[in-house]
Amino acid sequence: MHHQDRSEILRDALDHLNQGVVLLDPELRVEFMNHLLRTFSLFGDGQEYEGVPYEQLLRSAYARGRYDMAPEKFERYLQQRMNGLRLGDLSPSNVALADGRIMRLQADGTHPEVFSNTRGRPLGLAFDISGNLIVADAIKGLLSIAPDGSVSVLTTGADGVPFGCTNDLDVAADGTIYFTDASSKFPLSNFTSDILEHGPNGRLLAYNPKAKTTRTLLSGLSFANGVAVSPDQSFVLVVETGTYRINRVWLKGVNGGKADVFIENLPGFPDGISSNGKDKFWLALVTPRDQTLDTLLPHPFLRKVVARLPKFLQPAPKHYSFVLGLDTNGRVMENLQNGSADCYAEIANVVERHGSLYFGSIAESTVGRYQLAKPTP
Numbered sequence: 001m002h003h004q005d006r007s008e009i010l011r012d013a014l015d016h017l018n019q020g021v022v023l024l025d026p027e028l029r030v031e032f033m034n035h036l037l038r039t040f041s042l043f044g045d046g047q048e049y050e051g052v053p054y055e056q057l058l059r060s061a062y063a064r065g066r067y068d069m070a071p072e073k074f075e076r077y078l079q080q081r082m083n084g085l086r087l088g089d090l091s092p093s094n095v096a097l098a099d100g101r102i103m104r105l106q107a108d109g110t111h112p113e114v115f116s117n118t119r120g121r122p123l124g125l126a127f128d129i130s131g132n133l134i135v136a137d138a139i140k141g142l143l144s145i146a147p148d149g150s151v152s153v154l155t156t157g158a159d160g161v162p163f164g165c166t167n168d169l170d171v172a173a174d175g176t177i178y179f180t181d182a183s184s185k186f187p188l189s190n191f192t193s194d195i196l197e198h199g200p201n202g203r204l205l206a207y208n209p210k211a212k213t214t215r216t217l218l219s220g221l222s223f224a225n226g227v228a229v230s231p232d233q234s235f236v237l238v239v240e241t242g243t244y245r246i247n248r249v250w251l252k253g254v255n256g257g258k259a260d261v262f263i264e265n266l267p268g269f270p271d272g273i274s275s276n277g278k279d280k281f282w283l284a285l286v287t288p289r290d291q292t293l294d295t296l297l298p299h300p301f302l303r304k305v306v307a308r309l310p311k312f313l314q315p316a317p318k319h320y321s322f323v324l325g326l327d328t329n330g331r332v333m334e335n336l337q338n339g340s341a342d343c344y345a346e347i348a349n350v351v352e353r354h355g356s357l358y359f360g361s362i363a364e365s366t367v368g369r370y371q372l373a374k375p376t377p
Contacts, residue, residue: 099117100117100118100119100120100121100122101114101116101117102114102115102116102117102118102122102125102133102135102145103115105367109367109369115133115145115149116133116145116149116150116151117151118135118137118140118143118145118151119140120137120138120139120140120143121137121138121139121140122135122136122137122138122143123135123136123137123138123166123167123168124136124166124167124168124169124179124180124226124227124272124349125169126169126170126171126177127171128144128171128175128177128209129171129173129175131147132144132145132146132147133145134154134169134171134177135169136166136167136168136169136179136180137166138165138166138167138182140153140156140166141153141154141155141156141157141163141166142154142155142156142163142166142169142177142179142207142214154177154207154209154212155207155212155214157214158181158203158205158214158215158216159216161184162184163181163184164181164182164183164184164201165181165182165183166179166180166181166182167179167180167181167182167224167225167226168180168225168226168227168239168272169227170227170228170229170236170274170275171229172229172233172236172251173229173233174233175208175209175210176206176207176208176209177206177207177209178204178205178206178217178227178229178236178238179204179205179206179207179227180202180203180204180205180221180224180225180226180227180238181202181203181205181224182201182202182223182224182225182241183199183201183202183223183224184201184202184203199222200219200220200221200222201221201222201223202219202220202221202222202223202224202225202240202242203216203217203218203219203221203224204216204217204218204219204221204224204227204236204238204247204249205217217236217249217259218238218247218249218259221238221240221242221247222240222241222242222243223240223241223242224238224239224240224241225238225239225240225241225270225271225272226238226239226270226271226272226273226274226283226284226349227239227273228273228274228275228281229251229275230275230328231275231276231277231278231279231328232328233251233252234250234251234252234253235248235249235250235251235252236248236249236251237249237262237273237281239270239271239272239273239283240270241269241270241271243264244264244265244266244267244268244269244270244289245261245262245263245264245265245266245270246261246262246263246264246266246270246273246283246330247259247260247261247262248260248261248262248330262326262330263326263330263332266283266285266289266324267285267288267289267322268285268286268287268288268289268322269285269286269287269288269289269317270283270284270285270286271284271285271286271347271348271349272284272348272349272350272360274349274350274351274352276352279327279328280325280326280327280328280333280334280352281325281326281327281328282323282324282325282326282350282351282352282357283323283324283325283326283350284322284323284347284348284349284350284359285322285323285324285347286317286322286346286347286348286362287317287318287320287322287346288318288320288322317345317346317362317363318339318345319339319341319343319345319346319363320337320338320339320343320345320346321336321337321338321339321343321344321345321347322336322337322347323336323337323347323350323357323359323370324336336370344359344361344364344366344368345361345363345364346361346362346363346364347359347360347361347368348360348361348362352372355371355372355374356369356370356371356372357369357370357372
């Protein structure tokens with residue numbers, strides 16, 4: 001890529017016109033984000049700056065003596081830093097199974113074949129008590145796929161609100177399907193806006209396959225994500241990614257229908273969660289927490305500013321493996337982390353089977369496997 005091309009990309013990005021470039025140099029991304037925070041902190045959370053482009057704010061700050069680097073100088077500085085850096089396109093085709101395919105593999109991971117295609121974006125998967133594969137499809141809604149691969153739609157909305165991003169699910173012993181709508185406002189292709197907005201757009205829902213009805217169990221969630229029913233069927237967990245916590249909704253007993261916090265202040269962005277059917281929940285954390293985002297959380301205006309930036313300037317996941325094992329009371333029993341260059345990174349889902357953990361990722365093009373240590377006699 002020639003220097004002139006880089007200059008044009010940078011100029012388009014600053015004008016909020018370029019939506020398809022990802023900056024792959026983490027140090028420069030952090031440096032630019034720190035610069036943005038320093039600049040916009042000068043304006044506080046004043047609503048009079050709502051919708052004002054970044055470059056205009058920077059010029060205003062410089063003109064008023066609040067920042068010591070003119071926009072043109074900072075642009076030249078970035079161009080110099082970008083010289084020799086790698087730029088690439090960010091597109092759904094780089095994400096495994098983004099074309100709607102659901103693959104079937106043998107137990108040893110061999111002989112992959114297409115089982116079905118939802119023509120949408122399948123995310124959460126679980127078999128129901130009849131052997132059908134239930135799918136949370138971010139575009140199509142809650143689906144059921146018969147053993148022959150045929151697809152049928154179960155539900156696409158609840159309480160008059162259509163699903164914006166059907167995310168994950170689990171099936172209870174009585175056949176009830178518990179699932180999440182991550183955001184009724186933002187689609188999966190723009191999920192970072194939901195995280196940055198920190199809005200109450202997510203829901204935990206329940207679908208009754210006999211009555212064919214859908215009801216809301218818990219609303220007002222900040223990016224509702226993974227779902228897992230407890231081994232004794234007494235409660236269901238729902239991951240709330242935007243608040244770094246897991247909520248618990250009681251299904252039985254004196255607390256039936258009530259919700260509380262199962263675990264909070266998690267050290268990373270929680271995604272998928274599953275039960276091993278005995279005594280443990282496995283939680284996937286896509287990436288450790290980001291200091292920039294933590295700084296933004298108390299400032300709605302700053303979050304909106306960052307959400308309007310081109311994607312290559314927004315915070316990005318670290319190349320990191322992170323999985324926690326939780327007991328049925330929410331205590332951390334296993335802490336699996338790996339930050340090496342060859343680690344299986346950005347784990348979004350984890351399932352335990354026959355002494356191994358199987359991973360799905362938003363960054364890798366393979367299924368990961370980790371052999372658990374055998375219990376000490």
